[in-house]
Amino acid sequence: IETSNAERLRVLIGDLHESDLGDVLQALSREEREALIALMGGDFDWTALTEVDETVRDEILETIPNTAIAEAVRELDSDDAIGILEDLADEDREEILAALPLAERIKLERSFDYPEESAGRRMTTRFIAVPPFWTVGQTIDFLREDDRLPDDFTEVFVVDPRFCFLGTVSLDRLLRTKRPVRIEEIMGEVTHSVSATDDQEEVARLFERYNLLSVGVVDESDRLVGVITIDDIVDVIEEEADEDIKRLAGVGDEELTDTFVSAVRSRFIWLLLNLGTALLASAVIGLFDGTISQMVALAVLMPIVASMGGNAGTQTMTVAVRALATRDIETINPIRFISREALVGLANGVLFAIIIGVVASLWFSSTQLGGIIAVAMIINMVAAGLAGILIPLALEKAGADPAIASSVFVTTVTDVVGFFAFLGLAAWWFAIS
Amino acid sequence: IETSNAERLRVLIGDLHESDLGDVLQALSREEREALIALMGGDFDWTALTEVDETVRDEILETIPNTAIAEAVRELDSDDAIGILEDLADEDREEILAALPLAERIKLERSFDYPEESAGRRMTTRFIAVPPFWTVGQTIDFLREDDRLPDDFTEVFVVDPRFCFLGTVSLDRLLRTKRPVRIEEIMGEVTHSVSATDDQEEVARLFERYNLLSVGVVDESDRLVGVITIDDIVDVIEEEADEDIKRLAGVGDEELTDTFVSAVRSRFIWLLLNLGTALLASAVIGLFDGTISQMVALAVLMPIVASMGGNAGTQTMTVAVRALATRDIETINPIRFISREALVGLANGVLFAIIIGVVASLWFSSTQLGGIIAVAMIINMVAAGLAGILIPLALEKAGADPAIASSVFVTTVTDVVGFFAFLGLAAWWFAIS
Numbered sequence: 001i002e003t004s005n006a007e008r009l010r011v012l013i014g015d016l017h018e019s020d021l022g023d024v025l026q027a028l029s030r031e032e033r034e035a036l037i038a039l040m041g042g043d044f045d046w047t048a049l050t051e052v053d054e055t056v057r058d059e060i061l062e063t064i065p066n067t068a069i070a071e072a073v074r075e076l077d078s079d080d081a082i083g084i085l086e087d088l089a090d091e092d093r094e095e096i097l098a099a100l101p102l103a104e105r106i107k108l109e110r111s112f113d114y115p116e117e118s119a120g121r122r123m124t125t126r127f128i129a130v131p132p133f134w135t136v137g138q139t140i141d142f143l144r145e146d147d148r149l150p151d152d153f154t155e156v157f158v159v160d161p162r163f164c165f166l167g168t169v170s171l172d173r174l175l176r177t178k179r180p181v182r183i184e185e186i187m188g189e190v191t192h193s194v195s196a197t198d199d200q201e202e203v204a205r206l207f208e209r210y211n212l213l214s215v216g217v218v219d220e221s222d223r224l225v226g227v228i229t230i231d232d233i234v235d236v237i238e239e240e241a242d243e244d245i246k247r248l249a250g251v252g253d254e255e256l257t258d259t260f261v262s263a264v265r266s267r268f269i270w271l272l273l274n275l276g277t278a279l280l281a282s283a284v285i286g287l288f289d290g291t292i293s294q295m296v297a298l299a300v301l302m303p304i305v306a307s308m309g310g311n312a313g314t315q316t317m318t319v320a321v322r323a324l325a326t327r328d329i330e331t332i333n334p335i336r337f338i339s340r341e342a343l344v345g346l347a348n349g350v351l352f353a354i355i356i357g358v359v360a361s362l363w364f365s366s367t368q369l370g371g372i373i374a375v376a377m378i379i380n381m382v383a384a385g386l387a388g389i390l391i392p393l394a395l396e397k398a399g400a401d402p403a404i405a406s407s408v409f410v411t412t413v414t415d416v417v418g419f420f421a422f423l424g425l426a427a428w429w430f431a432i433s
Numbered sequence: 434i435e436t437s438n439a440e441r442l443r444v445l446i447g448d449l450h451e452s453d454l455g456d457v458l459q460a461l462s463r464e465e466r467e468a469l470i471a472l473m474g475g476d477f478d479w480t481a482l483t484e485v486d487e488t489v490r491d492e493i494l495e496t497i498p499n500t501a502i503a504e505a506v507r508e509l510d511s512d513d514a515i516g517i518l519e520d521l522a523d524e525d526r527e528e529i530l531a532a533l534p535l536a537e538r539i540k541l542e543r544s545f546d547y548p549e550e551s552a553g554r555r556m557t558t559r560f561i562a563v564p565p566f567w568t569v570g571q572t573i574d575f576l577r578e579d580d581r582l583p584d585d586f587t588e589v590f591v592v593d594p595r596f597c598f599l600g601t602v603s604l605d606r607l608l609r610t611k612r613p614v615r616i617e618e619i620m621g622e623v624t625h626s627v628s629a630t631d632d633q634e635e636v637a638r639l640f641e642r643y644n645l646l647s648v649g650v651v652d653e654s655d656r657l658v659g660v661i662t663i664d665d666i667v668d669v670i671e672e673e674a675d676e677d678i679k680r681l682a683g684v685g686d687e688e689l690t691d692t693f694v695s696a697v698r699s700r701f702i703w704l705l706l707n708l709g710t711a712l713l714a715s716a717v718i719g720l721f722d723g724t725i726s727q728m729v730a731l732a733v734l735m736p737i738v739a740s741m742g743g744n745a746g747t748q749t750m751t752v753a754v755r756a757l758a759t760r761d762i763e764t765i766n767p768i769r770f771i772s773r774e775a776l777v778g779l780a781n782g783v784l785f786a787i788i789i790g791v792v793a794s795l796w797f798s799s800t801q802l803g804g805i806i807a808v809a810m811i812i813n814m815v816a817a818g819l820a821g822i823l824i825p826l827a828l829e830k831a832g833a834d835p836a837i838a839s840s841v842f843v844t845t846v847t848d849v850v851g852f853f854a855f856l857g858l859a860a861w862w863f864a865i866s
Contacts, residue, residue, distance in 0.1 A: 019642040027766075143609050153605050154587050154646065171604035172586050175576050208671065209452040211664035213587065213646065230663050231644035237667060238641060241674030242755060245681065249751035250744065260773060264780045267748050271781060274744045275788065278737040285736070289729040296722040299732035303718070303848070304711040306736065311683065311707045315700050318682035322675060340693055347697045348704060355708065415736070 022051025025060070034063045046072040050083040055258055058087060066092055070099035073108075078125040079232060082111050086121070110225075119203050120196035122236070123217045123226030129159045130183060132166055137179030139169075154213045157224055158187050165190055165216050165224040193218055196225060203228060204236045205327060244325055247403035248318065250274075273408050281306070281415035288423035291430065297364045298426055301373055305422045308352060309380035309414030316341050316388025317410050321402050324392060338389050345385025349378040372429055376422035380414060387413040455484025458493070467496050479505040483516040488691055491520060499525055503532035506541075512557040512665060515544050519554070543658075552636050553629035555669065556650045556659030562592045563616060565599055570612030572602075587646045590657055591620050598623055598649050598657040626651055629658060636661060637669045638760060677758055680836035681751065683707075706841050714739070714848035721856035724863065730797045731859055734806055738855045741785060742813035742847030749774050749821025750843050754835050757825060771822050778818025782811040805862055809855035813847060820846040 016024070025033055025048060037044055037060065049057050061069060061084070073081045073096060085093050085108070093112075097105050107125050114120025130139050139156065156174060158166045167187035177186050193216045194203050206212065207230060217226040246254060250270030254263060285292070285302070292298050320337075353374035361370030391409045392402035449457070458466055458481060470477050470493065482490050494502060494517070506514045506529060518526050518541070526545075530538050540558050547553025563572050572589065589607060591599045600620035610619050626649045627636050639645065640663060650659040679687060683703030687696060718725070718735070725732050753770075786807035794803030824842045825835035 017643060140608055143605070144611065171608060172576070175573055175604060175608060178577065208667050210450055211667075213663070230646070230667070234641050234644075234663070234667060234670065237670055238674065238759070241671065241678070242759070245674070245678045245755060246751055248678065248682075249747050251748045251752055254752055260776060260780075263773070263777050267745070267777065268781055268784060270748065271741060271744055271785060272788075275737070275741060275785065278740045279792070281736055281740075282733050285733045289733060292732050293726060293729045296726045296732075299725050299729075299735075300715050300718045300722060302732075303714055303736060303739065303852075304708070307711045307714075307844075307848075308704060308708060311704055312700070314682050315684045315703065318679055319684055319687055322678060326671070326675070340696070343693060344696050344700065347693075348701055351701060352704060352708065355705075359712070411740075415740075419736075 016045075018045055018047040019051045021045055021048035025049075026052050026056055030059055033060055037064070044072075046076055046084070047080050050080050053258075054087055055262075057084070061088060061092075066095045067099055070096045074100060074104060078107060078111060078226075079122055081108060082121055085112075086116070114196050117200050118196065119194045119198045119200060119217050119228060120226070122200055122203070122232050123196070123228045125226045127157055127216075127224075127227040128153060129157045129163070129224060132158050132160070132182070132184035132187060134183050135179060136174060136177045136181050136183065136186070139174065139183060140179070154229075156183075157216055157227070158183055159224050163223040165193060165218050165222065168216065170213075190216070194228070195219070200236045201240050204233050204240065207233045208237070240325070244321065244403045247401065248321065248407055250407070274411075277408060277412045277415060280412060281419055284416055284419045285423065287420075288427055291423060291427040295369075295426070295430070297360075297366070297369060298423060301360055301369070302419055302422050304356060305373065305376050305380055306415045306418035308356075308377065309384040309418045310411050312345060312348060312381050313384035313388040313410040313414045314407065316345070316385050317392055317406050320389050320392040321406060324396050324402055334393065338386070338393075341385040341389040342382060343385075345382045346378070349381030352381065353377040368429065368433070369426075372425045373422060376418070376425055379421045380418040383417040384410070384414045449478075451478050451480040452484050454478055454481035458482075459485050459489055463492055466493055470497070477505075479509055479517070480513050483513050486691075487520055488695075490517070494521060494525075499528045500532055503529045507533060507537060510557050510559055511540060511544060511659075512555060514541060515554055518545075519549070547629050550633045551629065552627045552631045552633060552650050552661060553659070555633050555636070555665050556629070556661045558659045560590055560649075560657075560660040561586060562590045562596070562657060565591050565593070565615070565617035565620060567616050568612060569607060569610045569614050569616065569619070572607065572616060573612070587662075589616075590649055590660070591616055592657050596656040598626060598651050598655065601649065603646075623649070627661070628652070633669045634673050637666050637673065640666045641670070673758075677754065677836045680834065681754065681840055683840070707844075710841060710845045710848060713845060714852055717849055717852045718856065720853075721860055724856060724860040728802075728859070728863070730793075730799070730802060731856060734793055734802070735852055735855050737789060738806065738809050738813050739848045739851035741789075741810065742817040742851045743844050745778060745781060745814050746817035746821040746843040746847045747840065749778070749818050750825055750839050753822050753825040754839060757829050757835055767826065771819070771826075774818040774822040775815060776818075778815040779811070782814030785814065786810040801862065801866070802859075805858045806855060809851070809858055812854045813851040816850040817843070817847045 025036070028036065033056075049060065052060075069084075073084065076084070085096060088096070097108060100108070111120055111123075111125070128143070130142065134142075153171070155168045155170050157168055160166055166184075167189050169183060169187050173186055173188075192206055192210055192212060194206065196217050196219055203215070206215065212230065214227050214229045216224050217228055219225045250273075251267060254266050258266075288298075320341075323337075356377055357370040357374035359370075360373045361367045387410045391413070392406045395402040395405055395409075458469070461469065466489075482493065485493075502517075506517065509517070518529060521529075530541060533541070544553055544556075544558070561576070563575070567575075576589075586604070588601045588603050590601055593599055599617075600622050602616060602620050606619055606621075625639055625643055625645060627639065629650050629652055636648070639648065645663065647660050647662045649657050650661055652658045683706075684700060687699055691699075721731075753774075756770075789810055790803040790807035792803075793806045794800045820843050824846070825839045828835040828838055828842075
């Protein structure tokens with residue numbers, strides 16, 4: 001298809017939804033993408049760029065002159081325009097902004113003043129605002145006549161002459177009310193509004209909690225500057241959950257289309273941290289090399305204690321990190337949570353102590369060895385439960401993201417405690433017996 | 434507050450949003466909850482029960498007679514009613530359904546015929562359907578006069594006399610059109626509709642992809658039976674992401690409020706699986722006990738190789754599992770993905786081989802040992818990359834959930850390969866030298 005037949009391409013691609021077009025772009029090679037966009041010309045749906053991974057977007061934008069991008073950005077909703085321009089180099093972005101008409105430039109520049117991942121970046125500045133003294137009839141006539149309205153909307157916002165945010169009227173309310181009624185009579189009070197500097201994750205929680213469809217965004221002086229709609233929030237929720245999963249595994253915000261070099265680099269740091277942990281654990285083992293050389297069975301069995309602790313710690317940690325992320329934890333007494341985790345660790349510790357104690361006794365025909373590994377297992381499982389809950393809580397208190405750093409600390413604790421308890425107990429027991 | 438002052442309680446609690454009331458319930462003890470609901474009586478907002486964890490909900494419902502539940506369920510939207518009744522024991526549910534008026538009972542029973550986590554369970558059966566030949570004016574008048582409409586809606590659904598789903602009209606479209614225009618002229622075609630038996634995760638992808646606000650649900654004979662709205666989908670997205678995170682860590686669908694016993698039980702199975710893996714790894718070490726007793730340094734260093742492989746494998750696996758869950762992987766050539774992961778493993782393997790080779794050489798003053806651990810590291814990192822991508826892909830192909838089972842298999846591979854490569858190489862090298 002790529003062999004320059006522009007007519008056929010337009011027929012095939014022209015009606016695709018932006019998400020589907022995004023998928024097409026993603027599946028193509030770099031050169032094919034360039035050819036496709038050139039062939040589509042003015043018919044190319046630029047919103048598709050908001051649907052592709054960052055790496056692909058950057059590659060595409062690099063090949064297009066800034067003036068053409070500026071042309072395209074004018075057609076977009078402000079939140080889509082920001083999504084596209086956000087990751088560009090500063091000088092490219094400024095060149096594109098400079099090529100825009102003054103009004104649009106100011107609007108976009110203001111959005112870029114808000115921090116990344118804030119409500120101000122996610123909001124659209126196209127929304128419908130009416131004064132409170134209008135009637136339902138006036139409002140409906142206004143909606144019927146104005147062509148420059150946003151494509152989809154579910155609420156009308158009510159503002160005073162200074163553009164202070166007074167309230168909202170949902171469209172179904174508007175439809176169900178007789179024409180002469182004044183807007184202020186049916187207006188819902190502002191129960192939820194966000195400030196433009198709020199974090200997008202907080203905004204997402206608000207939507208989730210109160211089942212909102214859209215919410216007004218106000219600036220420092222309480223004036224309505226934009227609207228965030230649920231469709232943007234759905235993406236935020238998905239992104240934030242994705243981030244949590246990937247941070248727990250130490251792959252940051254890696255995406256499938258990331259280049260080889262960036263994948264190697266982002267994972268290297270995590271693995272380096274892990275190497276530090278592993279060396280620490282090795283140093284603990286090194287303390288007991290005399291004991292091991294007397295009894296090689298210790299070397300055979302020691303990874304079991306460490307690995308069981310590591311898994312139990314990860315389980316607790318995951319529950320804790322998710323509870324922190326979804327704010328579920330705020331409704332629970334932390335002492336109750338901590339003691340529950342310690343008890344769960346103890347219970348599973350005892351169960352697995354019995355199992356591994358019997359296995360080790362039979363394998364090496366030594367009930368002493370079985371007893372030692374059983375006690376070490378209980379100690380490490382309780383330590384795992386406590387580390388799994390206390391480390392994320394402490395990181396959250398210290399203002400760090402518990403999803404990023406918890407697992408390194410938790411496995412450090414379970415490795416060190418596991419090896420130390422098992423080998424230390426063995427050294428002590430065989431020394432006194 | 435719980436000391437029986439019903440008046441004050443009603444003032445305090447009466448206006449709370451269902452989510453906030455849910456939080457209040459969750460934070461209270463079992464007895465306090467019971468007292469609160471009894472005191473609130475008819476003013477209790479039953480939708481709050483859809484906002485609490487399953488365990489808390491079950492506890493609350495146990496204390497309330499079935500007839501009172503039936504009374505409450507009548508007031509609810511069908512999707513909320515299903516959420517509350519879904520987890521009850523079969524006989525309780527039947528008793529409650531039997532106490533409902535015939536029409537409502539049939540509606541709810543039909544929903545329960547659909548499988549769990551399907552679109553049929555999530556949909557509400559309260560929606561607005563109009564015939565295509567009505568005019569905009571007729572429709573608006575109908576909306577103004579009928580009191581029995583759903584609370585919030587964003588679209589009007591168009592059906593033929595047999596209730597076949599023809600199309601939708603968004604409220605903004607309706608508002609912006611002159612009264613004499615016929616509905617069929619402004620109706621949007623049905624581009625997205627789901628069948629009642631579709632999985633809720635598929636439905637969520639559809640909403641995300643096409644930024645929908647609501648979607649019609651049809652039965653086998655293409656008749657419109659319900660509507661799924663975005664607010665329900667937001668919960669689904671959050672739940673599914675949560676499930677993935679927790680399955681990767683082996684804590685199933687555990688919630689913060691789960692009882693001690695159920696937490697121990699759900700984690701036990703995962704740990705038992707992991708014990709099997711750990712024993713397998715120990716058996717591999719056991720093969721080389723002679724080599725270890727000659728050179729205890731091997732025992733000190735061997736956990737490093739296994740642990741680095743385990744972490745690298747988990748990184749790749751997490752990227753793969755997420756790509757499968759979000760269907761991102763469908764736009765990517767799997768061969769490209771697999772070879773990229775192998776190369777990333779090789780690159781990081783070489784980097785860490787150099788680091789650990791130098792560290793081990795200096796620590797134990799043996800360049801031979803340094804060389805052996807370096808080679809073992811490269812082998813295990815490549816194996817980790819391949820296992821991390823191939824195992825989730827194979828599980829997905831086999832119809833299993835890659836989030837549940839991948840990590841056990843991946844760590845088995847990295848442990849076994851890690852210990853075998855390191856100890857095997859050492860045994861071979863010291864035997865020939």
